[in-house]
Amino acid sequence: MAWKAFGKKDLPTSFLKAFAASNQGRGTFFLPNLSKLIPNFYFKDVPAFPMDHNVLQNGSIFRMFHASYSPALRMKEQAPGLRVPKKDRRVRRENRTEAPVEAPYVPPKSKLTLKPSSNKTIDIFEGMTIVELAKRTGVSIRHLQEIIVNVGEKVDSEFDPLSIDIAELVSMEVGVNVRRQHSDEGAVLQPRPAVVTVMGHVDHGKTSLLDALRQTSVAAKEAGGITQHLGAFVVEMPSGASITFLDTPGHAAFSAMRARGAAVTDIVVLVVAADDGVMPQTLEAMAHAQVANVPIVVAINKCDKPSADPERVRIQLGTEGLLLEDLGGDVQVVQVSAKTKLGLDKLEEALLLQAEIMDLKARIDGPSQAYVVEARLDRGRGPLATAIVKSGTLACGQYIVVGSEWGRIRSIRDMLGRATSSGRPAMPVEIEGLKGLPMAGDDVVVVDSEERARMLSNGRKKKLEKDRLLKASEERIEIEDTSEETPSTSRVELPMVVKADVQGTVQAVTDALRSLNSAQVFVNVLHVGVGPISQSDVDLAQACGASIVGFNVRSPPSGITLAANQASIKIFMHKVIYHLLEEIGNFIVEKAPGVNDTQIAGEGEVLSIFELKGRSKSKGPDVKIAGCRILDGHFSKSSKWRVLRSGEVVYEGSCLSLKREKNDVDFVEGKGNECGLVLDCDDYKVGDIIQCVEDVKRKPRFVSSANGAVRIEC
Numbered sequence: 001m002a003w004k005a006f007g008k009k010d011l012p013t014s015f016l017k018a019f020a021a022s023n024q025g026r027g028t029f030f031l032p033n034l035s036k037l038i039p040n041f042y043f044k045d046v047p048a049f050p051m052d053h054n055v056l057q058n059g060s061i062f063r064m065f066h067a068s069y070s071p072a073l074r075m076k077e078q079a080p081g082l083r084v085p086k087k088d089r090r091v092r093r094e095n096r097t098e099a100p101v102e103a104p105y106v107p108p109k110s111k112l113t114l115k116p117s118s119n120k121t122i123d124i125f126e127g128m129t130i131v132e133l134a135k136r137t138g139v140s141i142r143h144l145q146e147i148i149v150n151v152g153e154k155v156d157s158e159f160d161p162l163s164i165d166i167a168e169l170v171s172m173e174v175g176v177n178v179r180r181q182h183s184d185e186g187a188v189l190q191p192r193p194a195v196v197t198v199m200g201h202v203d204h205g206k207t208s209l210l211d212a213l214r215q216t217s218v219a220a221k222e223a224g225g226i227t228q229h230l231g232a233f234v235v236e237m238p239s240g241a242s243i244t245f246l247d248t249p250g251h252a253a254f255s256a257m258r259a260r261g262a263a264v265t266d267i268v269v270l271v272v273a274a275d276d277g278v279m280p281q282t283l284e285a286m287a288h289a290q291v292a293n294v295p296i297v298v299a300i301n302k303c304d305k306p307s308a309d310p311e312r313v314r315i316q317l318g319t320e321g322l323l324l325e326d327l328g329g330d331v332q333v334v335q336v337s338a339k340t341k342l343g344l345d346k347l348e349e350a351l352l353l354q355a356e357i358m359d360l361k362a363r364i365d366g367p368s369q370a371y372v373v374e375a376r377l378d379r380g381r382g383p384l385a386t387a388i389v390k391s392g393t394l395a396c397g398q399y400i401v402v403g404s405e406w407g408r409i410r411s412i413r414d415m416l417g418r419a420t421s422s423g424r425p426a427m428p429v430e431i432e433g434l435k436g437l438p439m440a441g442d443d444v445v446v447v448d449s450e451e452r453a454r455m456l457s458n459g460r461k462k463k464l465e466k467d468r469l470l471k472a473s474e475e476r477i478e479i480e481d482t483s484e485e486t487p488s489t490s491r492v493e494l495p496m497v498v499k500a501d502v503q504g505t506v507q508a509v510t511d512a513l514r515s516l517n518s519a520q521v522f523v524n525v526l527h528v529g530v531g532p533i534s535q536s537d538v539d540l541a542q543a544c545g546a547s548i549v550g551f552n553v554r555s556p557p558s559g560i561t562l563a564a565n566q567a568s569i570k571i572f573m574h575k576v577i578y579h580l581l582e583e584i585g586n587f588i589v590e591k592a593p594g595v596n597d598t599q600i601a602g603e604g605e606v607l608s609i610f611e612l613k614g615r616s617k618s619k620g621p622d623v624k625i626a627g628c629r630i631l632d633g634h635f636s637k638s639s640k641w642r643v644l645r646s647g648e649v650v651y652e653g654s655c656l657s658l659k660r661e662k663n664d665v666d667f668v669e670g671k672g673n674e675c676g677l678v679l680d681c682d683d684y685k686v687g688d689i690i691q692c693v694e695d696v697k698r699k700p701r702f703v704s705s706a707n708g709a710v711r712i713e714c
């Protein structure tokens with residue numbers, strides 16, 4: 001492998017192998033991590049595109065410089081226009097054979113020279129002119145024309161209509177974010193089913209309620225009995241109407257999934273258990289719905305329980321600012337029981353009424369738009385995206401761009417797994433044919449040709465990578481700043497490789513792991529991916545001293561497990577999020593260095609003072625012995641000691657002698673036991689309190705709250 005590593009030291013082959021292998025998919029290896037792993041190197045010419053294997057192999061993506069890299073070259077790199085003084089050129093020549101003896105070069109914090117994307121976001125639409133685009137981006141018409149020509153498009157006049165894809169590419173090029181707007185003007189709109197997201201606190205009965213609505217039994221089949229995916233399906237109501245439901249997980253780690261659910265939905269069903277009342281995730285769900293400007297229908301569940309108190313729930317919700325119908329507002333409230341199926345017809349009525357009020361319609365014809373709620377990698381079928389169609393009709397054979405991935409739709413399946421040729425508005429569909437795995441939350445857009453799809457996908461990848469590198473660089477600076485507050489010797493870094501079944505859970509697990517960062521331990525997620533743990537994950541973990549997390553993925557083949565064992569790589573395999581976080585939390589606590597602290601090991605009272613006269617002048621002065629009774633704990637001779645008088649510390653020091661009866665001892669234990677004590681100060685008085693103080697290492701604590709939120713308390 002030909003890497004351009006300047007300087008005397010070569011990179012470890014094991015590292016290079018693992019690094020290259022880990023980057024065959026998306027560029028998920030963070031540069032700051034890389035430079036941390038090889039501290040004597042710094043990096044320049046960082047790519048603004050995803051690192052792919054071939055690029056990595058020819059070594060041209062960035063140049064790695066060893067710390068001993070010559071000062072003259074360094075000056076040139078930092079200020080390209082600068083003339084290097086002759087003296088320094090000499091240094092450079094001398095250094096061809098030998099590294100200079102000098103302090104290692106510490107790269108400046110902001111070494112990435114990538115131009116950041118501006119925070120500006122503009123709306124773009126099909127047919128906008130260059131003039132319009134120039135107005136919105138704030139870039140000159142001439143510059144935009146140059147870019148358009150560079151992407152291979154013809155420009156006749158600045159008033160010619162641009163395709164929305166070209167407008168996006170050009171905007172990205174000038175560092176402006178876009179929102180694609182599709183006008184339905186002139187299109188025939190047809191009624192469409194409502195998309196309803198069921199949200200609420202963990203275990204309040206969201207899945208059971210959906211189960212009851214569709215007469216199946218998903219809740220019983222879920223690992224650990226909790227929802228960890230964003231399930232989407234269509235329920236045919238007895239009235240004949242159909243509703244698309246999204247079930248979101250209640251556990252605290254899945255906040256991003258809930259936010260996605262609220263963003264794609266028309267109505268939120270807020271499930272609150274009648275016995276438990278309003279809880280943290282109930283409030284979070286309310287907030288998500290309000291941010292997304294989505295109406296709420298409240299389902300007070302578990303009304304069959306003797307401890308159910310629906311009135312209390314109503315009052316709680318009212319206090320939280322939800323304007324319930326029965327209290328004069330417009331939020332409908334229904335009392336239900338998923339167990340006895342009580343009130344399900346009322347819930348259905350409420351949803352259909354809400355949908356009717358909203359007059360939900362969508363364009364059936366024309367370019368389709370959809371929203372990815374989940375994505376996973378199937379061994380045989382490749383990347384699969386579950387999406388909800390927003391408008392238009394998604395059809396097999398269409399070229400699509402999904403986030404930064406592209407593909408041609410090979411097949412579409414409905415939520416029962418049946419093949420279908422198209423997906424209509426509000427329909428959840430599984431799309432097959434993408435070249436790479438998109439992210440949950442990505443938009444699906446249909447484009448005219450393969451060329452356009454490739455171009456848009458490449459442009460987006462480039463931008464994504466640029467933003468990611470910048471974010472990683474900022475994160476690194478933040479970490480460095482925090483570690484300045486905490487002595488670096490006391491902060492342990494735990495590198496992790498995270499693999500999970502779908503993109504959504506990868507994100508949830510990664511976010512949850514990051515929430516375990518503390519002043520003592522930094523969980524450094526080096527690499528994430530969808531799918532089972534592979535040999536390249538093990539290689540990477542070995543090269544970086546990382547542990548591997550496998551969430552909701554099948555156990556790795558025995559060969560991989562064996563390789564991991566041999567390399568002493570810890571693998572955390574779990575199917576339930578709180579089990580995973582508990583195990584990792586305890587692992588972190590175990591690895592945390594702890595902070596030095598003191599604790600009172602024992603306390604006693606001075607009952608009497610004995611004076612021992614010095615037997616001869618040469619043997620030293622007279623000695624005062626404090627006769628003590630232990631009130632609590634134990635006395636240990638080697639510890640530190642304190643004398644307290646009227647609650648104030650009057651002395652701190654060490655012990656010269658500890659006696660039990662007439663014998664010298666190191667340790668006296670037990671409330672009520674008496675001993676004689678000589679401290680290196682003899683200013684004690686009857687009634688003083690003597691404390692034996694020990695140094696201890698205080699370890700952090702793993703704390704998980706009722707809503708599943710976890711943290712490490714130092």
Ligand SMILES: Nc1nc2c(ncn2[C@@H]2O[C@H](COP(=O)(O)OP(=O)(O)OP(=O)(O)O)[C@@H](O)[C@H]2O)c(=O)[nH]1
Binds near residue numbers: 200
């Ligand atoms: N008595 C009674 N129990 C219920 C009812 N609905 C749900 N449960 C029970 O409550 C527990 C949690 O139900 P789930 O449907 O898994 O709750 P969830 O809100 O989907 O939980 P997450 O998926 O973890 O967010 C299960 O033991 C259900 O059997 C109900 O109406 N009455």
